[in-house]
Amino acid sequence: MESEEVKEKIKEMGAHLVGIASVNHFRNAPKGHRPSDFLPNSKSVIVVGLRVPLAIVETIPSPFYEAMYDRVNEELSSLVYRVASYLEREGFDAFPIDPDEPDYLRDVKVLEEGETFKIKMFASLSHRHAAVLAGLGEFTPASYVVVPELGPRVRFASVITSAPLEPDPPLKNEFTWGLICKPEKCGYACIKACPVKALPGNGTVDHYKCRKYRGPQIYTMNYFKEIVKLQKIPPRIRKLIVPPNYRSPAAQLCGKCLKACPIGREK
Template sequence: MDSNFIKEMAYSFGADVCGISNIERFDDAPKGFHPLDVYAKTKSIIVFGKQFSTSLFETNTNVPYTFVKNKSVELLDNISIQLTISIESKGYKAIPIPSDEPYEYWDSQNRHGRGILSLKHLAQASGIGCIGKNTLLINKKYGNRLYLGAVLTDTELEADNLLDTLCPDNCTICLKACPQSALDGTTVNQKKCREKCASVTEGGGFVYSCNICRKVCPFSKI
């Protein structure tokens, strides 16, 4: 199959960005979280994203941000399913990767979870962007305002070029702004982060209550 054809399909299904990686780029993936651990015949990884607007950072409540995040996950999962069906109609195999939970790996003591694959690392390996000090993916056009989805396939596709880092070496805005001091410039302490980033309202509703590391980043505004 042709890589451009795959991308055109992803865009027609509603993706704002799309990139492709080959399996060779994941030699250093952690054991158990390699694309081959999910689907042993994987040869290419297709990653796509949906943007959200900068206006969400200007509200006095994170309810709209939560609403957009939840709906974006639905849209991305729909794209992955449609793309999977389209690839299979051409005689190849394809496996959709969920845009969000469930976690199969969960460290309850440290409240540390991992999806079956790290979408931001898939996206980085597919040339969509690079991972910043706040551990968020940064894209040249949409900054850190992308939610992601992916599909694994057994067809060989041309991989996109990797991007150089976009996060400036001397910038530590996100590290200083984190109210939990959960960032060290390389990883995030999920136990500290989860104490603040999500909450349940008195009425039982779930809200992403902290997005400061995303909001203060200069790449939230492009």
């Protein structure tokens, strides 16, 4: 199977961006979050991206953005399903990973207790890292990924596959910024835009501050501590145990950091 042919096919399915990473590039990912943890014979990770319309991002914060965020996620879920089906028809194994997942499926660690309560959250597979490894973009001080023509206004999902595809070269070999994202030019607009200082500017995000701003009643310390307790339970049966309000909390989105980024605004 030729990589270019596969990417062309996936673009015909509707992907705006497609990149391919070798599973070897994920060797430094935390245990339980590597492609081989989902598909033992995996060789490649195909990352697809769909743009979020700029005019919608300009309305942040708004119900239009909330609706579009869900819509793009649904489209991505459907897209990775179609990509996986195509790979299976070609005789390979494929494991599609949705763009988003409920918190109870994530790894949550409490880093600090008390007033400076701090948590770290890991998705099953980091689509952001996968996108960078597949040559689609680079990390930023705000922890999101930017791509040359769209800035951060793109969402990603991935398909892990046994197909031995030729990988795309990463734009750079570290998870840092400087090629596309130039903070000295914008004056760290993303960091300044955060109303609760949840972005220290070192490429991380204070998940607790960010979530608490978006849903103070939902994202309490107890909410996260309960999820930490679930970590010992295999993900496939967690849903049977978590309380209903942990399954689909209806918190608001924010996205002010994303809206502030100037990359990709030029026509």
